[in-house]
Amino acid sequence: MKKLSIILGTICMMALPAMAQEKKTLTLEELILGGNRNFSLQPEYVFTTWWGDKPVITDVESASVINLKNGEQTTILTLEPLKKLIKDEGLGNLSHLMSVEFVKGQNKAILQTNTHTVIYDLDKKNITESYPLVLGVQNRTPQPNGYNSAYTKGNNLYVMWDGKEHQVTNDPEGWLCGQSVHRNEFGINNGIFWSPKGNLVAFYRMDQSMVTDYPQVNTSTRISTLVPDKYPMAGMTSHKVYVGIHNPATQKTIYLKTADPTDRYFTNISWSPDEKNIFIIELNRDQNHAELIQYNSETGEKIATLYEETHPKYVEPEYPLTFLPWDDSKFIYQTQREGYNHLFLMDLNQPQQGIWKDCSAGGKCLEKLKTTQLTKGNWLVKEIVGFNSSTKELIGTSTEVSPLQSNPFALNLTNGKHRLIGFLNANHSISLSESGKYIIDNYTSANIARNIDIVSTNGKGKTMNLLTASNPMDQYNLPKPEIGTIKAADGVTDLYYRITKPSDFDPNKKYPAVIYVYGGPHAQMITNTRNYGASGWDIYMANHGYVVFTLDNRGSSNRGLLFENCTFRNLGTEEMKDQMKGVEFLKSTGFVDPDRIGVHGWSFGGFMTTNLMLTYNDIFKVGVAGGPVINWALYEVMYGERYMDTPESNPEGYKGNNLTLRAGDLKGKLQIIIGANDPVCVPQHTMSFLRACIDAGTQPDFFTYPGDEHNMRGRDRVHLYTRITQYFEDYLK
């Protein structure tokens, strides 16, 4: 088997000078994403896809199928002749073969040029079909098993059907159709949902006309221009969402006859395999009562409420239904009602009266279908990847081995037993073959830069290695992050920390320490991946004489519902208590100078940073807070009210962590940095904090990236981390 060595560098078409072994110091250009030479530190990578059950390596120049018996590679596609053939046919430019796909059950490849989708017959070696891409549109969503597509232009939805475009919605400004709604909460990230057979298109339609505009300003035009952005703030009037179903053949559209969409969330749209039903998990504005509702996709009529769940704090549905491929009446519902996200099998053919019953995580549920819990334990299912229909197994990933990683598993739906697949001590990302018999298993750990294996899902087949990437960082004398656990402020819960010390670490010295913090829900900083998830900046700072420390406090993700929701109505408070346990630990090591402790974080981490600087102003000398939340009343409805309720119903909670009220407590050096056009933590957070500091006579520092949104990307990120580093160098070192 020839060595696979397609490195990211060549993929990015950049010239990569060989890195001299003697080179010892790395700059932010290497260590920061967006840096000119950041690619030089990335482990090798191989692009792959499945052709039925055959793995295919897709490179720039060629695609090669791998023989699962002996590992031999056979080139099946070569760029140059294909490129010429396609060009001669006037079907655009094919620039690489990395994203080639295959038509299910046929010896045909699907190639994307800049203008067409081209179907190439691998046997006949000719082009059998071609479909022009609809250009200049947004959110283009191809039909499954076909070549039509739905997309948006402006704020309306369109469909290209049999080569003809028609407009589906015709709504005025203030409405959005075919786009993600509810500010991407509840796992929502798109607004177009083709039915499984491709005959119908469900779509979101959102009326935002009643939502207040946040006045964003574009300062790059000849004279600055207003860019109004609908932003519903906690407690304020929110948008209304409708779910439409369009039949492209008849060009008819109906809307689901849901309850009043005022203050109601319509999440996790799922189709029944026969396309006759559509399922929505609906949630009240208070987000403490979820209902799984079945609708008739032809009439829009409600058929039944299938499942309900309540919780005194919040219920957060994030996953659509997954139907069993071999039984259209059964689907898997995911909920963390027992404390961790687990799988429940529900049977449409077995409706029942049900009774409200207590769930172990503090909520209640009402099962209107016969329901079987499939997985359980103090770990959570992260992803359903697919099925093996022949063995009646579900293939997914979970945190069963460790909350710091995802491991593949196969769950037998006949007997309820499950087994782990692949190398245990690593974090896996997998892709399943058509039959479900094999996975391409891409995994990393603190010790594994990147391995890609082909693994049999039955746990018995021989594992074939496609790539064992070396870690380009190994050639440098770089700091090695370490991890461990300490007890949370509750005295019981184990929290993971990561510490990165200078490579020439001397335990008898006293080092300045920087705590990098996030601390909010839906994120985890410490993972069993390269450097335990430490960023290039952690490495850089440690390389420059700092101890860099991160702690995943209670409230962060992958540790279950109770770990997360202890922060309810008081975001920041418990999180900071845990962070102070981290500070205690740092001080106890003896090698951290207690007079030189700094803190840095972005977004929720910016909120934590600012809050820590104000609350523990004798501990933290220097902080850099990026895109911070300053006052939860200025944050949006969906995320904000889930964790904080409304300013009206939780005045103490909002007041307690409204940092403008504590601007006078600033003692150390605090620099706040924001994207001047941040649509997530709108600039008003920081502007009101600066005003409060000015009024209180305190002196924060401030910087802003004009044109940037919530995060700085590309070259701006290198500029940003140069800036952040300088601040610690100026004031902490």
Add this chain to the structure above:
Amino acid sequence: MKKLSIILGTICMMALPAMAQEKKTLTLEELILGGNRNFSLQPEYVFTTWWGDKPVITDVESASVINLKNGEQTTILTLEPLKKLIKDEGLGNLSHLMSVEFVKGQNKAILQTNTHTVIYDLDKKNITESYPLVLGVQNRTPQPNGYNSAYTKGNNLYVMWDGKEHQVTNDPEGWLCGQSVHRNEFGINNGIFWSPKGNLVAFYRMDQSMVTDYPQVNTSTRISTLVPDKYPMAGMTSHKVYVGIHNPATQKTIYLKTADPTDRYFTNISWSPDEKNIFIIELNRDQNHAELIQYNSETGEKIATLYEETHPKYVEPEYPLTFLPWDDSKFIYQTQREGYNHLFLMDLNQPQQGIWKDCSAGGKCLEKLKTTQLTKGNWLVKEIVGFNSSTKELIGTSTEVSPLQSNPFALNLTNGKHRLIGFLNANHSISLSESGKYIIDNYTSANIARNIDIVSTNGKGKTMNLLTASNPMDQYNLPKPEIGTIKAADGVTDLYYRITKPSDFDPNKKYPAVIYVYGGPHAQMITNTRNYGASGWDIYMANHGYVVFTLDNRGSSNRGLLFENCTFRNLGTEEMKDQMKGVEFLKSTGFVDPDRIGVHGWSFGGFMTTNLMLTYNDIFKVGVAGGPVINWALYEVMYGERYMDTPESNPEGYKGNNLTLRAGDLKGKLQIIIGANDPVCVPQHTMSFLRACIDAGTQPDFFTYPGDEHNMRGRDRVHLYTRITQYFEDYLK
């Protein structure tokens, strides 16, 4: 004569603790305007007014007339009984007597309460008349010799006439009536002009509907709100101005039949004494051709063009006509056509054909009336204060003694001779008695904290001293600013500088130096006033070990037209050359450390600071630029095009000092500070500079004051100077 000792402290109603003599260091709270204790450093002050030819001292509690023969004071009004009388009559609250005035030719005082104008008979000791104030309106302008008023509500003009309000204009949003136009250039600072006898009201009416909005944002509302501000940028479409004349008695309004108001400025509205004519100095958009035009105030018809003036660079009319009180046919026109602002007498009764003739400052003029130049010389008239009709003398102030100060003079209009009045070596501010025989002369110099004298304008009468204020700074061991001159970069022109050294100055030491710079037109930093015009911050910095230096470069004011207009079409270039002469001088002293030179300035001075940091980046180590112009294309039409023409007609000039193009040249530490709602140098200047620096990989620092406009006032100013000081302390010291 009893000692006059009304100090500003008691006027401000603040408690003033006696300042201990031993106190040596002063904080920014004392030294910065807006500081809690700034009043403690202000010299004493006396409020005065004229009652015909009798001077009156107006205090909080009483008003006393001064006998000009012997200086004796007689109390003529006492607050408490008046306050009671007025309250009993239900005419509001009289809180002090500082702003009392007197009815011309009568023994009556005019008192302002919070709700009424009250006329009090000094003989009968009773209230004879009262007029309710129109409350909740803007730009209230009282009728001369009467108690009616004109004012604005929203964007329209209203008149209160004989106790009844009527609306004069009814224009939609985008129009402004009765308010200042042309962004307060050309000496314009109001929009309501009562005729001399009070029978008619002339007013500005401006159509801004075609002007682009600058999107200012108010971040203090529950959700930030847009505050659009009409801002015509250089080269872009500007507003149109109309001049209306309203007759309150008939409630009829006519508009002057001027030339097309597109790209035309209507400046310096003046009435004829008989109210039959109105005069406008009109200017083309290029601002190089001024025309004095006479209109019929009843019909609005143009009567005649009386005077024209052109200049290859610009003509800048800033003063309305001044009619002689004893001859309604003669008025004084002010122009710097001969290089300095001087007085020209024009006679309406002597029209003439005239011919275009060259003026000594490089322009041309056409006199259509017989014209007599009244003053001449390399100095300028600053103000016409009034007349003495009996001697046919004009009383004014000029820079004849020194460009650093104003001195009163009397000009005999019969024989053309003039003489200076009062103490020569000081800067004067005067108020003329009714007959013109006396002035109340308030003067200061580097050595005089504040004197107030009563001086006879005939130059012969005995001078009576009302106040010789001590300088509260004298009790501290404070740095003493010094001044001198150096040659400009042209090798010829003398430029004034001011240097402030630490009070414990040692010429053998090397000090860090901060250059405080303005440098733009219409301002002069060095004056013969207390501390030669040095700010409290100059003193503070010198007190903390810095040498503080300021140079009034070519382009600044009070030195004549050619001194000013050498910067035409290249704002910044000549100015910086001169500033570098200042740096050369500083280095030549031997006591300035050439490696620790900083610079600070605001507005035009912020532009200069940023420009110097980029252009002479090996010289300047640290800069703080406030509210800077970064790119003249983003500045407004009137000021911008006067000095720079348009971006289309002067691309090289605009490019040459567009600092975004040189963002990559930043080497030192530069902090830019702006008011987040600056309507003068809009935030786009700094935002585009920050973007350019980010793109170029340079690292300016930035701070903004939310809610503040072009300058920080009150407490914010103390915060600002604390911040600026800290920056120099961190990086320059």
